[in-house]
Amino acid sequence: AAGRGHDHVVLRAEDVLPSPSSSSCDTPREHKHGATSSGTRMPIVHRHGPCSPLADAHGGKPPSHEEILDADQNRAESIQRRVSTTTTAARGKPKRNRPSPSRRQQPSSSAPAPGASLSSSAASLPASSGRALGTGNYVVTIGLGTPAGRYTVVFDTGSDTTWVQCEPCVVVCYEQQEKLFDPARSSTDANISCAAPACSDLYTKGCSGGHCLYGVQYGDGSYSIGFFAMDTLTLSSYDAIKGFRFGCGERNEGLFGEAAGLLGLGRGKTSLPVQAYDKYGGVFAHCFPARSSGTGYLDFGPGSSPAVSTKLTTPMLVDNGLTFYYVGLTGIRVGGKLLSIPPSVFTTAGTIVDSGTVITRLPPAAYSSLRSAFASAIAARGYKKAPALSLLDTCYDFTGMSQVAIPTVSLLFQGGASLDVDASGIIYAASVSQACLGFAANEEDDD
């Protein structure tokens, strides 16, 4: 951002343009890979950016912005379905059943279980509402097994169970860039028995020949089923977790974009931060780079990221042992002015922070207030309107402009923390002629 005042930020045109995956990878600034003073740091790259080990997957053609935003809508709906079932249980109030607004037919959770038996004697796993992965995600590279193989996986604060595709791929595997993990070649690998307490930590489980089975299914129909096992997980050349419990997928299908699997960072029992609680104290941090050609980081341990002053922290709410990181969004500022949105608009719906969702979803009343404040501030500058981009309905054509000035946007949270959104996060651009306000509305106020 070329300039930042309290009410506006100036964007250079090249900052608006998404970097094509064919451009070169920015060298990361002052990132030390490996151990930090009291933890571990891993580089994060955008799955479809030039730094990704998967960059030339799909024959080099990343998904279109429509596809990314479509998949993102799937994910948001899947999360909301999941939350509404747990919230209903907690609140006891049945939620209205609305047909899903997404254009694509959703597999209903009552669909026959995708977990058809892995072998004739295996139990079938019931389908769970799961979580949609979406395709706009960030990946990290982990080591698994002894000797450790390297696997590029999607990391996801909206999921708990880590899994990778495994040899011999008994049923079906999707194409992945790297070799499949082969448990038979790892001297530290072992299956978890059905009787082990760890097996009951799973949200969806089964049993086959005395071995614990896991199953995860996502809102877009993707799923992974296999043996729940333990092995050594290596996060950097200095740091490993022995006996880490993960899914060894023998039946995996879906939109995983040739990643080897997924690293679960949610609040549930099977997630990495909860499994490694004694080692990292339940603390981790991530930073997404401004551009998809940049490199961010995923840190584990109390030294994660520079010390965050209490002024910049917000309470983590709703401690029901389930996956999501609930926070209390309390207001929005545009151009430095606080929008007049009744607090109940935010408290009715509740808010989570989710690394796997691309676009922030707001209650409709909050979104319309944000949109009109943003649009009126921009109108004063005479920028040309552009057609909507999938669910993003407030778009502009910045063709021919070397730089543009847009109003600042800040999200305010309980405890006074304010997220003054970076310029790269206010505008989501498919191209310089279609650059949109990077927020969207939920369907209903209590979504």
Next chain:
Amino acid sequence: VGIVGNTQLKTFGVVYDIGKKVVGFSPGAC
């Protein structure tokens, strides 16, 4: 629920402390 997505989190160090039950945002972290 509302969902804060990764586009709006760019360049912030987002710290999750499950033990202390807080989430922190440190600007300009990457």
